[in-house]
Amino acid sequence: xxxxxxxxxxxxxxxxxxxxxxxxxxxxxxxxxxxxxxxxxxxxxxxxxxxxxxxxxxxxxxxxxxxxxxxxxxxxxxxxxxxxxxxxxxxxxxxxxxxxxxxxxxxxxxxxxxxxxxxxxxxxxxxxxxxxxxxxxxxxxxxxxxxxxxxxxxxxxxxxxxxxxxxxxxxxxxxxxxxxxxxxxxxxxxxxxxxxxxxxxxxxxxxxxxxxxxxxxxxxxxxxxxxxxxxxxxxxxxxxxxxxxxxxxxxxxxxxxxxxxxxxxxxxxxxxxxxxxxxxxxxxxxxxxxxxxxxxxxxxxxxxxxxxxxxxxxxxxxxxxxxxxxxxxxxxxxxxxxxxxxxxxxxxxxxxxxxxxxxxxxxxxxxxxxxxxxxxxxxxxxxxxxxxxxxxxxxxxxxxxxxxxxxxxxxxxxxxxxxxxxxxxxxxxxxxxxxxxxxxxxxxxxxxxxxxxxxxxxxxxxxxxxxxxxxxxxxxxxxxxxxxxxxxxxxxxxxxxxxxxxxxxxxxxxxxxxxxxxxxxxxxxxxxxxxxxxxxxxxxxxxxxxxxxxx
Numbered sequence: 001x002x003x004x005x006x007x008x009x010x011x012x013x014x015x016x017x018x019x020x021x022x023x024x025x026x027x028x029x030x031x032x033x034x035x036x037x038x039x040x041x042x043x044x045x046x047x048x049x050x051x052x053x054x055x056x057x058x059x060x061x062x063x064x065x066x067x068x069x070x071x072x073x074x075x076x077x078x079x080x081x082x083x084x085x086x087x088x089x090x091x092x093x094x095x096x097x098x099x100x101x102x103x104x105x106x107x108x109x110x111x112x113x114x115x116x117x118x119x120x121x122x123x124x125x126x127x128x129x130x131x132x133x134x135x136x137x138x139x140x141x142x143x144x145x146x147x148x149x150x151x152x153x154x155x156x157x158x159x160x161x162x163x164x165x166x167x168x169x170x171x172x173x174x175x176x177x178x179x180x181x182x183x184x185x186x187x188x189x190x191x192x193x194x195x196x197x198x199x200x201x202x203x204x205x206x207x208x209x210x211x212x213x214x215x216x217x218x219x220x221x222x223x224x225x226x227x228x229x230x231x232x233x234x235x236x237x238x239x240x241x242x243x244x245x246x247x248x249x250x251x252x253x254x255x256x257x258x259x260x261x262x263x264x265x266x267x268x269x270x271x272x273x274x275x276x277x278x279x280x281x282x283x284x285x286x287x288x289x290x291x292x293x294x295x296x297x298x299x300x301x302x303x304x305x306x307x308x309x310x311x312x313x314x315x316x317x318x319x320x321x322x323x324x325x326x327x328x329x330x331x332x333x334x335x336x337x338x339x340x341x342x343x344x345x346x347x348x349x350x351x352x353x354x355x356x357x358x359x360x361x362x363x364x365x366x367x368x369x370x371x372x373x374x375x376x377x378x379x380x381x382x383x384x385x386x387x388x389x390x391x392x393x394x395x396x397x398x399x400x401x402x403x404x405x406x407x408x409x410x411x412x413x414x415x416x417x418x419x420x421x422x423x424x425x426x427x428x429x430x431x432x433x434x435x436x437x438x439x440x441x442x443x444x445x446x447x448x449x450x451x452x453x454x455x456x457x458x459x460x461x462x463x464x465x466x467x468x469x470x471x472x473x474x475x476x477x478x479x480x481x482x483x484x485x486x487x488x489x490x491x492x493x494x495x496x497x498x499x500x501x502x503x504x505x506x507x508x509x510x511x512x513x514x515x516x517x518x519x520x521x522x523x524x525x526x527x528x529x530x531x532x533x534x535x536x537x538x539x540x541x542x543x544x545x546x547x548x549x550x551x
Contacts, residue, residue, distance in 0.1 A: 076099050325347045349389075
């Protein structure tokens with residue numbers, strides 16, 4: 001459709017040169033005023049139609065760019081989310097900025113050059129009809145401007161690509177630094193970080209300056225060549241007119257037609273930086289969308305009871321090469337509470353992530369009620385799972401919205417989850433209770449408050465499988481007592497609870513203990529039996545089992 005509009009627009013470009021030819025060749029020699037009025041009225045009408053077509057083409061491209069955004073924004077956001085789970089790279093919203101860059105280019109003026117460029121041979125052909133010599137000059141000009149456009153790509157591509165890469169790195173670096181502003185301030189690290197940021201930004205600015213300097217030289221050369229071409233056409237046309245080879249009107253007409261025929265080249269050179277950015281954004285989006293889930297919908301299954309089965313599980317963290325879990329096998333019946341203990345680096349948090357399906361297994365299966373967790377529909381299984389990660393992240397919104405997982409708020413369910421987590425009274429003491437905004441990342445709350453609200457979020461909707469990774473790390477005695485009571489209450493609902501913890505007080509609520517060392521199960525059994533084996537004298541205990549209760 002846009003190409004069709006471009007065709008008619010470029011045909012109507014001939015209105016002005018034809019009008020000039022008629023005025024110079026017919027009206028002026030005959031001094032015929034009626035003919036002048038008719039020609040002027042017709043030319044004005046056709047030029048008005050061309051202007052309307054230009055507006056329609058522009059509006060069409062703007063709406064196409066909007067359609068691109070509507071079609072891709074959810075896919076890009078989903079791919080960013082999936083990339084965060086599948087890679088070790090620091091994930092940012094760069095994909096959304098790339099989408100904005102692509103949308104703005106498609107809806108901007110730079111696209112007109114690419115739609116008008118195919119019609120350049122047609123317009124140059126018209127110049128050949130006026131006189132072959134004028135057509136040859138126009139062709140030479142077109143070839144030279146095209147060569148300048150190619151040269152622009154060759155000399156600016158590398159520095160612009162490097163500058164874009166540095167720009168993305170600088171934005172990611174600043175974002176990650178701001179998330180740790182307290183550490184920077186407390187330990188006087190800001191000046192060091194600022195120096196590193198300045199170095200990266202200076203590299204980016206240096207590369208952009210190199211590309212801009214080269215582009216400005218090429219742009220000036222393109223404009224100069226176009227002006228020289230106009231002079232050459234006018235001079236050649238005058239020479240031909242002196243020898244009666246062309247009419248005076250043909251001189252003006254050829255100048256107008258060639259100017260329009262070559263304007264896409266100049267426009268392309270002027271908007272090349274935006275084109276390069278859009279091309280880089282397209283490539284980045286294409287690479288990002290590789291991580292987009294296939295969207296396959298699996299057969300809906302009944303709400304699970306919470307029976308958990310781990311079968312020959314091997315796990316390699318995203319970006320890693322060595323397994324952190326090896327040949328893990330165990331089962332948990334609904335209503336049981338299992339504590340996962342072991343030294344640092346034993347794979348406890350990795351196991352928690354595997355159980356809730358946050359990371360895919362390298363080998364083996366995680367099954368809930370006999371079904372592989374990765375064959376469940378995520379939107380159906382998600383409400384049945386409660387997860388409290390070691391690093392609790394809350395989101396910008398109210399307390400109620402965070403507990404309700406940003407779905408439709410069921411006030412009774414929100415309060416019930418808060419009571420179950422023992423956090424109801426604490427929430428009531430907040431400035432606006434459950435409607436208190438907590439800021440990005442829960443910045444207005446203490447670490448213990450965030451952890452307890454995160455626990456309420458994990459318990460929202462009566463999940464059948466609850467995985468808590470170091471849930472008492474930021475809790476005081478009151479919060480820890482509330483956690484023990486919450487675990488006991490969850491157990492009474494029939495839910496399965498996996499609890500990664502080393503606090504002795506928590507053990508009162510435990511049925512089974514699983515001991516991990518170096519990613520391998522060393523012991524798994526009833527609480528008292530495992531605790532008894534761990535408490536044996538050093539000479540009778542296995543060396544790798546002795547530190548099993550350390551954090």
